[in-house]
Amino acid sequence: MLIGELSKKSGFSRDTIRFYEKIGLIKLEDDLRDRYQFKDYSEGVLKRLQAIRKMKEYGFTLQETQGLFLLFEEGILDPVRGIRYVERKIRRIEQQINELNSMKEKLQEIVDRPSGEVCPIDEVLHAMNC
Amino acid sequence: MLIGELSKKSGFSRDTIRFYEKIGLIKLEDDLRDRYQFKDYSEGVLKRLQAIRKMKEYGFTLQETQGLFLLFEEGILDPVRGIRYVERKIRRIEQQINELNSMKEKLQEIVDRPSGEVCPIDEVLHAMNC
């Protein structure tokens, strides 16, 4: 199929698809163009794009996705490794959540603090005589 | 003080300080250089850098910080506005936390699922006959 159809079916813009091609995240298995010199994408590429979409939803970066695809293609991705990989990702996400929670708590303290004449973001700007 | 001292006292690298200067986040009130043509930073700049550090801990971007400084300098930053500002920031952080939690849950399902011969990231790569 041509890039327009692939774009519609995958939900990625043409530019994004071309960008993914440029970084090697998707490949045209044979770059034999049809008689009009247009690229002809296979069903496999569409499936790959759908997998990329999933990966994005799971919070994986393109680089992580690419690494996982590589492992998969080399047949190194057995259940045990796969689970470990996902568990590491979960821990990274948990770290991010913790950081955000600590930010949130600090900010909540500012909001909750009974303030009379005191500037509510005094904690933030305390050095500036707010 | 010279940039080296400011760097030590603030914990920001020289390059970072120069970068903050370039984007206007800090300013030399008078750019009167001393006899060696070196910049002479005031205590005020140090305090500003300390405020920036705080803001970073609270999760504000440099742009947000700059905006807040501007409001403060214009005297527009009263307690009510300040609280509203912080509350908006809290809500943005909550959104990010929610997104991360939903990613985490999805990944946790993959890990928890009783798998025999099935690849644990099948959900991710299901389209690829993993």
Added chain:
DNA sequence: ATAACCCCTGGAGTATAGTCCATCCTATCC
């Protein structure tokens, strides 16, 4: 006198994930 150490500027490069633009080709419709 030469090294070590501090300062200056301007500009390029890093990572992430695209988006947009100019310029070109080809087919089809009216």
Added chain:
DNA sequence: GGATAGGATGGACTATACTCCAGGGGTTAT
């Protein structure tokens, strides 16, 4: 024959927050 609607390529640009480098100073210690 010109408009419209696809397609191709290469390269520039966006945001965020730096980091590094080249090339030019001056000061201080041995």
